[in-house]
Amino acid sequence: NIIKYFGHVENRNLYLIILEYGTGDLDKYIPTLHENHSNNNYKDTRSIVLGMAKALLHLKEMNISHRDIKPGNYIMGVDGNVKLIDFGLSTKCPGTDGYEKSGVQFSADIFSNPPKALINQGTIFYIGPEFYDMDGEGNYKQNIGNTIPNDPFALGICILQFFYDKEPTRLRNGIQYGINFQSIEKRLNKNFPTPTDKYVNLEELYKAINTHLFNGTPEFIQGILNEDSEERISIEDVVKKLEETNLGGVGK
Numbered sequence: 001n002i003i004k005y006f007g008h009v010e011n012r013n014l015y016l017i018i019l020e021y022g023t024g025d026l027d028k029y030i031p032t033l034h035e036n037h038s039n040n041n042y043k044d045t046r047s048i049v050l051g052m053a054k055a056l057l058h059l060k061e062m063n064i065s066h067r068d069i070k071p072g073n074y075i076m077g078v079d080g081n082v083k084l085i086d087f088g089l090s091t092k093c094p095g096t097d098g099y100e101k102s103g104v105q106f107s108a109d110i111f112s113n114p115p116k117a118l119i120n121q122g123t124i125f126y127i128g129p130e131f132y133d134m135d136g137e138g139n140y141k142q143n144i145g146n147t148i149p150n151d152p153f154a155l156g157i158c159i160l161q162f163f164y165d166k167e168p169t170r171l172r173n174g175i176q177y178g179i180n181f182q183s184i185e186k187r188l189n190k191n192f193p194t195p196t197d198k199y200v201n202l203e204e205l206y207k208a209i210n211t212h213l214f215n216g217t218p219e220f221i222q223g224i225l226n227e228d229s230e231e232r233i234s235i236e237d238v239v240k241k242l243e244e245t246n247l248g249g250v251g252k
Contacts, residue, residue, distance in 0.1 A: 001055035003075070003083045022075030022083060026158075030071065033162050038198070042212040045162055048074075049213060050242040051082030052158065056151045056235045059090075066090050069154035070126045071161065126154040130229045149229040152238060156224035163209050215245040 004020040026048065033045050052074055059066055066073075067089040077083045128150040199205040206221050214220040220241060223233035 001051045001082055001084060002058060003085045019085070020077065020083070022077050022085075024076060025085075026071035026074045026076070026082070029076065030162060037163065037208075046213055046242065046246055048082050049155075049159060049162070050239070050246065052084070052155055053152075053235060053239045053242055055082070055084035056155060057239050059084075059151070060235055063092055064090055065092075066151050068123060068126075069151050069158065070123050071158055072123075126157045128153040128229060129227045149232045152224055152232060152235045153226075153229070155235075155238070156221060159209060159213065159221060159224075160205070163205060213245060214241045217241060 003022070006018040006020070008018060009016040029044075029048070033048075036042070036044055052069075055074075056066065056069070066084065066087065068086060073084065073086045075083050075085055130150070199208065209221045210217055210219070220233065223231075224238060226232040
């Protein structure tokens with residue numbers, strides 16, 4: 001579930017990277033997933049999310065944090081498997097060669113919009129709250145030295161996007177935190193319901209995700225999106241639960 005690198009070609013001042021071919025990123029597939037869900041078909045969503053999670057598990061086993069997980073950074077391979085791409089912000093993790101302590105060097109600029117402390121953390125709509133949660137003097141309230149827990153959090157945001165049957169901008173407006181930290185629940189609950197929503201509240205949305213992706217385990221997606229990075233569900237447990245659900249044949 002990682003994009004294959006075949007080599008590169010140097011052309012004057014440019015390096016052209018040669019990668020395996022893909023049929024489009026996952027942003028392209030989201031409307032199809034929504035349509036499938038309306039017909040109670042969650043098979044493709046489970047397969048896609050499992051592939052996404054397995055890619056993150058492989059990176060973790062190599063002590064690497066991707067730091068820019070989002071649907072646009074996964075493509076569908078010609079073999080039908082999801083492939084993770086774009087490692088431009090990736091870093092080795094604490095205690096390993098190549099480790100980069102992320103974000104702290106920008107802390108003096110956190111009151112810009114968006115805060116420059118987030119420059120090295122990926123796409124703002126998918127970044128974990130630990131990179132927003134600061135005190136009035138610009139100090140992080142949580143330990144951000146280990147960025148691995150941020151990848152599963154971003155995966156959780158992708159999952160919300162796969163299930164939330166509205167335009168991405170409304171979801172993104174709901175999930176971004178801003179300097180004044182607010183929980184996902186507080187932000188998203190403001191968006192329910194509208195006449196075209198499949199779920200009348202956030203609780204129903206979470207229940208659908210836990211039922212169809214995580215074998216009916218209560219509070220599982222909430223655990224992936226835990227505001228406390230040290231208490232967040234690990235990518236190992238995410239993969240395990242997804243595999244259990246696939247074997248159990250929940251839904252279609």
